[in-house]
Amino acid sequence: MNTPRLFTVTDRRDEITATVTLELQPLDDQPLPVARPGQFNMLYSFGAGEVPISLSGSINASDSVRSADRYTHTLRAVGKTTEALARLQVGDQLGVRGPFGRGWPMDQLAGKKVVVIAGGLGLAPLKPLLEALLADITHYGHVQLFYGGKRPEELLYPESLIHWSEKIEVQLSVDQAGPDWRGHVGVITQLLASAEMDPDNTLAVICGPEIMMRFTIQALQKQGLPDTALYLSMERNMHCAVGHCGHCQWGPHFICKDGPVFCYADIAPWFFQREL
Amino acid sequence: MRAAILAAEHLDLLIQALRDSGYLVIGPVRDELAIVYDEIRSVRDLSQGWLDEQEKGHYRLLPSGDGRYFGHTVAANAWKKFLNPPKRLLWRARQHNGQLQFMPQSEDAPQLAFLGVRSCELHAIEIQDAVFVHDQHRDEVYSQRRQSLFTVAVNCTRAAATCFCASMNTGPEVTLPSDLVLTEVLDDASHYFLVDGGSERGRNILATLPLRAATSKQQALAKKGIESARQQMQTGPRFFDSAGIKELLYRNLESPAWDEVADRCLSCANCTLACPTCFCSAVEDTTDLTGEHAERWQQWDSCFNGEFSYIHGGSVRQTTRSRYRQWMTHKLASWIDQFGHSGCVGCGRCISWCPVGIDITEQLQAIQQADKP
Incomplete structure (x- = not known):
């Protein structure tokens, strides 16, 4: 397993509760490898451990695409390692390995209508995809974003959502909201059920909690989208990220190297299996 | 020659x-x-x-x-x-005055x-x-x-x-x-x-x-x-036709045979340690008391350990049933999809070294039996 490469935090932004976005730059003068939307890095906080975190686009809403010499990661403090990473300040150092895995099928999106469906923190791995689509919007037929969260203040990237809604259709949904909320209240699948879709010419990309993705898959199938048009990003406990440690095995797949993004047609036999 | x-x-x-x-x-x-x-x-x-x-x-x-x-x-x-x-040091790191340094081990x-x-x-x-x-x-x-x-x-x-x-x-x-x-x-x-x-x-x-x-x-x-x-x-009891095992196991992820074996399996991981092909490992990051030195160690791990499938919120495979199913299905079935051949070579170590005498060839035959319409 490779030794991490030394990086420093060049920018930092507090997002929603316990969630931060870090912009990272290597301390050596070597260029960064090409990182594709949907791939992930292993981030190491000194003494606290290493975790897989997806690449998540640019740190400022006004930047159209990620800077080629930085990585940006949005992460939530849920355990010892992510808590240590979330405490990092500008100038602090950390280790990075990656990027790893297969990302979103960017080549196949050209000329298609794209439906982007995110739940909670699942918007983070989709942000670089959205930025790439928006930077070159004439290449894509039509882009819709459906984004759901628990409460309005739990929706990630509020500035970007406003910015994006000027160019693409953005529909938001929350489980609970106060009287000033103007979006949908309920689950994201209700919005999908009533959305206008062109099943023969659409690709859907999905990221969120597994339970949300299960219901989303069923809603899209009801809309008539074939399994080959559905892509989603999976999450498991990855230690090595290169297919050696075995922790992320899922049926016949290693999520670290065969995923984390899968075409649903390839994983349909496994996706609804419990405790796999 | x-x-x-x-x-x-x-x-x-x-x-x-x-x-x-x-x-x-x-x-x-x-x-x-x-x-x-x-x-x-x-x-x-x-x-x-x-x-x-x-x-x-x-x-x-x-x-x-x-x-x-x-x-x-x-x-x-x-x-x-x-x-x-079984256990090896991958790298050391040192952090002093905010400066981090990695030292790979070879x-x-x-x-x-x-x-x-x-x-x-x-x-x-x-x-x-x-x-x-x-x-x-x-x-x-x-x-x-x-x-x-x-x-x-x-x-x-x-x-x-x-x-x-x-x-x-x-x-x-x-x-x-x-x-x-x-x-x-x-x-x-x-x-x-x-x-x-x-x-x-x-x-x-x-x-x-x-x-x-x-x-x-x-x-x-x-x-x-x-x-x-x-x-x-x-001529022994452990002779069977290994053709079609992958399909058999893939269509029997909910076989009652998994419940029966889960009642006996201790989830002790002996079989995975004795197995000549099991390759899973875990990494552990440690620091010393000064807080200035850290190390990463890699050591053998087992899909029978509870924390093996841990992600935030808990382990994916909570039950012994799901862990035994993962081990045996991986060994005999999904290994074929991953690498083009079975992960079992028939050495029998998992049978001898199971403290409660679970026998992979018997389990396979139990699933074959239950598979019959």
Whole structure:
């Protein structure tokens, strides 16, 4: 397993509760490898451990695409390692390995209508995809974003959502909201059920909690989208990220190297299996 | 090269020739109550004259009453620990005044010679090669040790009751490449090895040994020994048709057989540690008391451990049922999708070393039974 490469935090932004976005730059003068939307890095906080975190686009809403010499990661403090990473300040150092895995099928999106469906923190791995689509919007037929969260203040990237809604259709949904909320209240699948879709010419990309993705898959199938048009990003406990440690095995797949993004047609036999 | 004969009293010359060529020789030795693979310096270290009696949750050594060196079958431990060390330091890090520094660890790979590798074990090594050498990413420690490895394979002329290589098509006769292949024959008063050189360096070693040409009778006796091992397995209870196992297991993820085995399985991980192909590992990051030094260690892990499948919110595989299903389905089915071949070589170690005597061949047959309409 490779030794991490030394990086420093060049920018930092507090997002929603316990969630931060870090912009990272290597301390050596070597260029960064090409990182594709949907791939992930292993981030190491000194003494606290290493975790897989997806690449998540640019740190400022006004930047159209990620800077080629930085990585940006949005992460939530849920355990010892992510808590240590979330405490990092500008100038602090950390280790990075990656990027790893297969990302979103960017080549196949050209000329298609794209439906982007995110739940909670699942918007983070989709942000670089959205930025790439928006930077070159004439290449894509039509882009819709459906984004759901628990409460309005739990929706990630509020500035970007406003910015994006000027160019693409953005529909938001929350489980609970106060009287000033103007979006949908309920689950994201209700919005999908009533959305206008062109099943023969659409690709859907999905990221969120597994339970949300299960219901989303069923809603899209009801809309008539074939399994080959559905892509989603999976999450498991990855230690090595290169297919050696075995922790992320899922049926016949290693999520670290065969995923984390899968075409649903390839994983349909496994996706609804419990405790796999 | 034609098959040749090495007299049993000259076996030590082979060991010394390997040592003189710079190899650390590993072979079967008796360690208290079991035969294990460990370093050998001379023929006297070998577990000559001992037989293993293996059954479900059962392993006993018995005197063989003859002078055979390889009358026993596979040792308790697999060769994998010499190619993929159970615990190793990957790198060190230091943080001082906010400056972080990584120090990668590298090793001068020992030049290993394995003496007494069985056919199923050559298959097991090839299976781990697919994970650590031939996949997208290479494991450098494994690859370097593997590259210089010298193998002296031994054809099995006896099968333990737990052996089922004949079902998995991985033995008992050595068919994969090996630098040397021996077949031990003890016939009335004569005790010798039929020897084949399978590589240039194998033949170079042979050139230093006092060999005789093998007669057709000697070759026939060696063949007969191998056939006898095959017969023992084919007439035993662990002989089954391994074709179609993948499809069988894939369509039986909810078989009641998983509930039955989960009631007995202790989720202790013995089977995965004894298995010659199980390759999973975990990493652990540690710091010292000063808080300035950190290390990353990699050590063998098991899909039977609760935290193995941990992600934020809990373990994906909460139940023993799901862990046993993962292990057996991976071993016999999804391994085929991942690497093009089964992950089981039929060595039987998981059967002998299961403390409650769970038998993978019985479990497979239970699923086959329940599968019938």
